[in-house]
Each structure stands twice: as C-alpha cells, then as structure tokens.
Amino acid sequence: MTRTATALFASAAFFAAGTMAATTAAAAPDVVVSIKPIHSLVAAVMQGVGEPKLIVDGAASPHTFTMKPSNARTIEGADVVFWIGPNLEAFLDKPLDALAGKATVVALGDVAGVETLPFREGGPFEAHDHGDDDHDHGAETHDDHDHADHGHADHGHDHGAEKPAEQEAHSDHDHDHKGHDHAAEADAHHDHDHGGFDAHLWLDPENAKAMAKAIEAQLVAADPANVAVYTKNTVALLKRIDAMNDDIAKTIAPVKNKPFIVFHDAYQYFEHHYGVTVAGSVTVSPETAPGAERLKEIQAKINSLGATCVFAEPQFTPKLINVVTEGTKAKSGVLDPEGATLKAGPDLYFELMTGIAASLSDCLGRDS
Template identity: 30%
Template sequence: MSVKHHGVRFYHRRRGVSAWLLSGADLSCWFSSEEKELRYFSLLLGFCLSLPVAAIQVTVTIPPLAGMIQPYLTDEDELVVLLEPGASPHGFQFRPSHLVALQHADLLLTLGNSVDTWIEKPLKQRLSEAQAAGQAIRVIAMQKLPGLVVFPRSTRQQRHLSNQSVTDEQDHHEHEHEHEQEALDPHIWLSIANARLMVSAIAAQLTRLQPDRATEIAAITQQLQADYQRLDQQMTDWLAPVRQQPYLLLHDGYQYFEQAYGLQHLGVVQVSDELKPSIKQVLALRKIIQSTGARCVFKEPQFSDRQLHYIIQGLAVEVGELDPLGQGQLDYRQLMRQMAQAVVQCLQPSPK
C-alpha cells in the first residue's frame, strides 16, 4: 500500500507474499505423484484465479481516518491523506493535487463536520461530475453514522489574552476557531467507542468495493475491534492515577477523550501569538493559571505556543503536548496511546 500527501509517496507496506504463504497450500510434495501434482495444480489454479482484486484509491481528509482504514489496505491500494502531518485543518486551502486525489478516489472518508468543512464544496462538484459520467464514488461522513456519540460544544470557561486585557468568558471570543461557532463538538474521533463504529462502517464499504476480500476484511475488523476494546481498558488503567490532577488547555478539543477517562479539565487558556503581552496582561494571566492550581498546560503542535513559555516562566506548572491529529502516524491505536502517555507524563506527581 502506498500512502500519499499531495500525491507524494512517503510510506510503504508489504504483505502480499506472506499472506499467500499462510493460505494453507503446502507445495513441499508438489512432484510426489501425478495424483498429488494434479490436485495441487487445481488448488493453485483456483487460488490464483481468486487473487486478482481491483486496487482502490482511498482519500481521507485527516490523518486519524487514515489510521483507521490503513490496516485494511493491500499493497496495490493507495491511500491519500489531504491534510499534511502537523498542519491545522483550520484555514485549509484546496490545491490542484487535492482535486486530483478526489477525482481518483473510489472511497472518501470525511468527518462530515466543521473540522473538514473545506471538503464540502469540491466534494459536491465531484459527486455531480461522477453522476454525469456514470461513475461511482463512495463517501462516509462519520458524524452521520447511526449510534455515533456527538457531544454539544463545551461551555467550560475559557481564558484568553487579547490586545486589551485578560478576560474570562463562557462562550465565544474573537480568537475562536471557525468550528467553535457551531453547537456540536467535532472532535468525534477522540472517542474509541466512536472509532469502533467508524471501523465497522469502513469495513462495510470496503466489502462492497472488494467483495472477493470479504472474509479477510471481516477478520481484520474483528481484530481491530478487539484491539480497540483492549486499548480502551489499558488507557482507563493508565489514566486512573492522574484523574484528579487539574490541567489547562490551549485548545478545547478533548471533550470526548476527557469524558471517557474522567479527566479534570479546568479551562482553556487562549494566548494570541500576534501580539506581545504587556506586563499587566502577563501578571493577570499568571494569576489565573495559579488560581486554578493547574499542574500542566497542554499545547498542540498545530497551534503556536510562542507566548506560553514566556507567560508561565517561574510558575509551578508543566507544559505538555497533545496531538489529536497525529504527526504522520498511520495507526489510530498508536495515536490514542501516545495521547494517554502524554497526559500521564505531564500530570503524574513529581517524586518527593
């Protein structure tokens, strides 16, 4: 399987030969007798005739969706991730290479919410073109899946540094991202329970696209479901010792993760990177951070934290990093595992 960002291959995985060797055909006695030779030849012929499966191209909007579908794909399939590793989906601009990936996609995975709202217009155009040409493109908009848990947007207190003063407010402010204006929290993939539903939907569409692989796809699904369930329990155990440890965020995007594991999120500190804070502003924000008793402030690689270290200098608070999108990580299980480990590392009490 090849994986591409903007049409550039950066990852490759092989498994075809090993899968054939594990098929159960024992060729060690190939020439032991005419009868066995004929029987093995018939078996091999039937097996080979079933081998050709039309390769597909899967296009996904964000890396976590790639991490869910990647275990299903063969060497011949192609996976295109529209959002580059480390990039923010906010302000994403479509390029000609993105349109090419959309035109060649047999299956498109989207969240179907404001995180990847930038796909809506080109997708609508692509679906219209495909219909006119008698072509088919399958689309899974994850947020529309039956049974998916979707939370209202958090109304927890947000504290941010503006060019006038440090203010406390319950809802919107001038530096909120576009998706923070909607009523629902779009970070649906940060729930393993939701991810299990997404994997089932992916498997159903892949089975329709590649019916000759139905048995293999079902086996992979069963393994992934077991892996996700086991990981969920492991993360519950890992995070249990730090549940009562308070922390702050630079971006309120972890409600699904926090509710699943009972974490004590105190609020969001929004710090503008476009201005240098005055001494009065720094002191006010430092007072806010101290008053919460936060042990850690979590940043994200997709958003700037240039002012954060200056503001918290000398405070008894750690800086951790959470990456909800994954830095090119093509395994959803690893993405979630790394998030749990980052939380534990920053929140665990220091040895006395």
C-alpha cells in the first residue's frame, strides 16, 4: 500500500470513528427532569453520556411554577422524564399526560427504597417530640451497590390522547398514574392541600441513594449501550453521598438539639435523618400567607422555646421572617431546600445539602 493510500485509509478510518462516536452521542436518550435536586442526581449518573434537561430552572420553585411553551416542547421530545410526582410538581401532572406520549415517566416518590413521610397538616408545631428517638443516621454508610434492588415496575405512565399544552393546562379530565391514587386529589393543586406524603424526599441522603439507583436502572433500560458508564457513575455517586452524609452529621452535631423555625415545613426528611430540632414553620404551604393568629403563635413559640434562629428561603419574601422575629431574641438565616440559588448540575445536590448544614451550624452556633 502506497503512503498516499495509507494516509487516505487512515483518514477514512478516523472519519468513520468520528461518525460512529457522533452517532453514539446522538443516540443518548433525551432525558427531562422536573426540579434541580433530582436533575443533579440524574446529571451525575449521565456524566459522559449526555446532559438532562431541566424544567424548573433558575430561582423558580415547584410550589409556584407555571409551565411555559418551551417547557411543553421539551416534554414532547423526551424519551425519559423524572419527577417526584404530583405531590410536589402538580403543574406537571396534566402536561405529562398530554405531551409525554412517547416518554417513560418515572415518579421517584414511588421507587423502591424511598422512605416517604406523611405530610404534617399543621406543620412541625403538632409534630412528634424529638426527645431521645433514634433518628440520627448520620454515621450510617452503605457502600454496597446492589443492582438486584433496582426493580421498579411502575416506570410506565398512561398518557391517553395528546392535547395541545394550552388546552390541557385549562382542562379537567380523569386519568390514572401508576402508583398514585388521585381519588383524594380531585380538587387539589398542591401536596399541602391533599394530605399526601411530604415530597421533599431528597433531603434524606438515603432517599437520594435510592433515587440514584432507580435513575440508573431506567437509564440502562433506555440506553443499554452505555450501561458501563451509568454503573460506574452511580457507584461513584453513592460513595459521594455517603461521604457527604458523614460530613453533615459532624457539622450539625454541636447544634442539633437547638430549636429553630423554618419558613415552610419542607425539612421533615432532614429532621428525621439527622435528628435536628425543627420547632415550627411560618407557613404550612408556601403559596398561602399565614394569618395574624399564626404569626402571633410563632412569636410565642420563639419566646417560649428561646428559639435561636428563624430561617427564610430565597424564593420567598423575607418580610414574614422579619415580622415573626420582631421583639424576640431570635436570629435569622436562609435555607435553600430546592437549590434556587445554585447552578444546576451534578454538584448541586451536594452544595444544597452541605449548604443547609452550614446555615444551621452558622446561625444556631452564634452567641446570642
């Protein structure tokens, strides 16, 4: 073979390899995720294969989010959609039926290994007494990655006939999601209204690990060519979550018994897992402003407990926090349970969780 022919052959082989690589990349599933904390877990599992798309981006909150036409187009093109479920992202419930006809829709609130806690209708004021219960799992680690635990039969979603997004957003129709009982949700628009489980699941690292395994299983089913990458990434993700869990437990250990008050009752999983002392919430539902009676109740609670801190959230006005702390010795801080101030991506989940721990440690650890 002449030098020219050899060069031409090498060029052709290089072009073919490049074409094959491009084809492989193009074949990666089109994955859509509802909110930042879950998007972070999906992005971590997909690293090196593709990047998932995010619906509730920027500083938006799933509690107040309104679908845009661009969101509808994103859902229409999806192969896989991950969300917590209608308990949190109520705005997605009907659009998923109307628009995600070809997609596999995975409600992570339903997957194996996720522990759900019932919604506390009155917030933590009526909740259990922490006392000497055994909620502190901070020292637990689970390095074993058991693929046999990945069976999730409810990944399907019954979409029915597709309708335009604009029509669907304003129509009422009956539908059935696998794994969800909507009978009690007919007149509801949010998890705080229909008494379902508390949907802030990711604030317990063990739930995050269970969701990561379910995410891996679904991605492998959708894209078996990249199973090795998904598996490697998931193993690394689980180990990183365990290391983060240990760090958080150490960070909050000195302040875990100091009572504090939060903007809304979003921290039950963090409270349950780490044994921190959430004494109350300013509002049960973030869309509903508390009345004067509740504000007075919270002020009284702060004074009676000597509650050291009241925490706002970045998506919502801090005015109510200023009202309830007025005339008390309580300090104020900010907790960001949904990552509103954080950049979306594989690191967000860890920044979110360690950020909560750091805020608690900083505010609760301050001298009066």
